[in-house]
Amino acid sequence: PFWTDEFNWNQATMYFAFVDRFANGDTSNDTNYGTNWETGDYLGGDWQGIIDNLDHIVNLGVNAIWINSPLNNPSGTFEGSCGMTITGYHGYWPSNNWVLEEHFGEEEVFINLIEEAHSRGIRVLVDWVGNHVHEEHAWYTDHPEWFTSPDLCEDGDNWNQATETCWFAPYVPTIDYTQSGPIIENIEDAIEFAIQYDIDGFRVDAVK
Secondary structure (H helix, E strand, C coil), X not given: CCCCCCCCHHHCCEEEECHHHHCCCCHHHCCCCCCCCHHXXXXXXXXXXXXXXXXXXXXXXXXXXXXCCCEECCCCCEECHHHCEECCCCCCCCCEEEEECHHHCCHHHHHHHHHHHHHCCCEEEEEECCCECCCCCHHHHHCHHHECCCCECCCCCHHHHCCCCCECCCCCCEECCCCXXXXXXXXXXXXXXXXXXXXXXXXXXXXX
C-alpha cells in the first residue's frame, strides 16, 4: 500500500469525509432504525457519495482523504447519553474485523473508492479502531480475558485516570494491551486489511 514517490504526509492537505454524513450516493443501502434522537441514526451517507464528489475534493486542493472505519458495526439501536438511543452510524463500534459496513456500500464500492482516489493522486487514510470492539465481536465472545474490567470512562475521572482501561459504553469493551494475544491479532489484522484493500495508512482512533 505504500507509495514510492515523494509524497509527504506532514505536508498533505487532508479532508476528513465522515462517511454517513458526507453524501448519499446510493439510496438502496439506506436504513433508519428509528432512534429517539434524529442525528443518532444513519442518515444515508456512503462510499459512493464520496466517489461522486472526488473531483470536487481534488478541486479543493486536497491530496489525502481520511474516512472513518469501514468495518462492520452492529445493527439496531443502543443506549447513549442523556436517555438518547443511537446507532453505529459513526463506524467506531467494530463488530467484525473482516466484514465491511453494509450501510456504506458493497465491498466492490469500497475498492472502487480507493482506486478512484488513487487515480486522482489522492491517498486514502482510514480509521483503525484499536482501543475497543463492540460486544458482538468474536474477540469478546471467544476471548473475554482479552478485555479490561468494565469501568466506564465517564465515571469519576476515568477518562484521565484510567485512560488505557476504561470503556466508552457498557457494550464497548476495551482491549487489554498488557497481553500479547490481542496485540498480535490486532496488528496482523491491520496489516492484512491494508494489503487487501490497498489503503495508504491508518489513523489510530482513541490513541489516548
